[in-house]
Amino acid sequence: MLQQTDWDLCQTTALRVREHIIRLATNGGCFVGASLSCVDLLVYLYTQYLNIHQENLADPQRDYLFLSKGHDVPALYGLFVELGWLAPERLQNHLQTNDDIYWHPNRAIPGVEFHSGSLGHLLPVAVGVALDCKLRGQNNRVLVMTGDGELNEGSNWEALLVARAYRLNNLTVIVDRNRFQANLATESLIPLEPLAKKFKAFGAVPLWVDGHNFWALDETFEMLPLEKDRPSIILAQTTRGKGVPSLENRADRWFCNFTAAEVEDLLAELHGQHTAVLTSAPQVVR
Template identity: 65%
Template sequence: MKLEKRIELQEFALRVRERIVPLASEGGCFLGASLSAVDMLTYLYTSFLKIDAQHLDDENRDYLFLSKGHDVPALYGIFVELGWLEPERLKNHLSVNDHIYWHPNRHIPGVEFHAGSLGQLPAVAIGVALEIRLRKGNNRVVCILGDGELNEGSCWEAFLVAHAKQLSNLIFVVDRNHFQANLATEELIPLEPLQDKCQAFGLQTYRINGHDFDQLEEVFTQLELNQGPSMIICDTIRGKGLPSIEARADRWFCNFNLQEIADLLDELHQIKQADITSQTIVAR
């Protein structure tokens, strides 16, 4: 990936994180898990998927199902930066007068399906992928799962069905931030060796750094060669972008006061700007 594109994506992701952090106040949100998913969602919506909220009736468009629905602040931030959602509406977060809430709601243009009950959307994604194949379409279907969500047996049942039907237009993506709620996944119900398990269920499986746009582009550009469903395990960091809360079990759900939000935004800007500047210097 060219440096210019990588920095463009990083700056987009920074703006998304700027949208997410204020939602962790006046009632709070699932901040840590949302921040871990930002980079993969940024790549998917800006560089891979063919989706336009103004033309959701386009029969050739792609689909993204956010099964780990508590990451919806990241989705809201993406939609705002794409121009699909008015930024002022984020101020209605948790208001009974709007549909901006802790989990996806189809009243928000671009949200494909209600989510919140973990393990539910892989089956929905399979249904859409099957319908596309029946009408001989070329649409792609992406389903984002949390690693803790893989404790749900319905996920593994869906993987078996996807393999049985050889749904090459279906891509599962796991946000592998190594936490399930407020516990490390390996302390609760160990998932490793996760790649081997997914491969054994018939999924063409890859494992990458979910914050590395070069790796994201490399793996997603080769999926069209697969003859069956794909699984991309994205190793991520809970709270990515804010070192003060990164990889902390107690920073899954957060509710900060306004001064704490201001401090977190300052931290976010300092870290990301230093990262972008260092890349520019190295490239020279």
């Protein structure tokens, strides 16, 4: 059960991860809006829930978390820095040719479970890993985080059919339901609702949670698996750009390449000092 000291740790870690994301969004930029939306989920999972530590990364019986929405890697690498898994100076190598720190996860970085970036691939991978764990009689947990727009990929739904057929109750899918995909509102492109019903129809057990509330996340994840013999789906209600009001719920601030002055301004806004004034043109990426 989450204690106040755990909540404090989550809160300070999340703030620092958000700082890393904003700092990475210059000199070529990164997927800022999307990364900010899943910070609290990742921080809670890695600091409070998952049995994944630097010391047990080679142990097949540890837990697994597959980041299928690979463009959120600034959040993952920022968190790895805070966990002490990645040297902070390596973030300065972002997009340089001398390192593997890049727009998408690379398994060369300890802690990254699998390469991602091409959407719709890591739920199928996670299903395979969860099946393998089950066949070996292991009790570890396999989690995968997808975007909501990413659910347009049919591979996710095929994988769910397999997960149900093999009764993979050790598998949990977390959907970062920030209601945007790239530079559009998700429901305006290919509507997903009623999303929970769709997951139910595929034999999985969905549950909605506030993806920014550590208390609610703890209550929810402690309930897993939600049902015997079925995969669990955590539908995390999140906010694109969370933590920086001038970036929140902005379709056009998904991928950002800020000037150095804007970065400083946004960091001040993150700390509640004022509202940043953004002069760089919004980036529209399809």
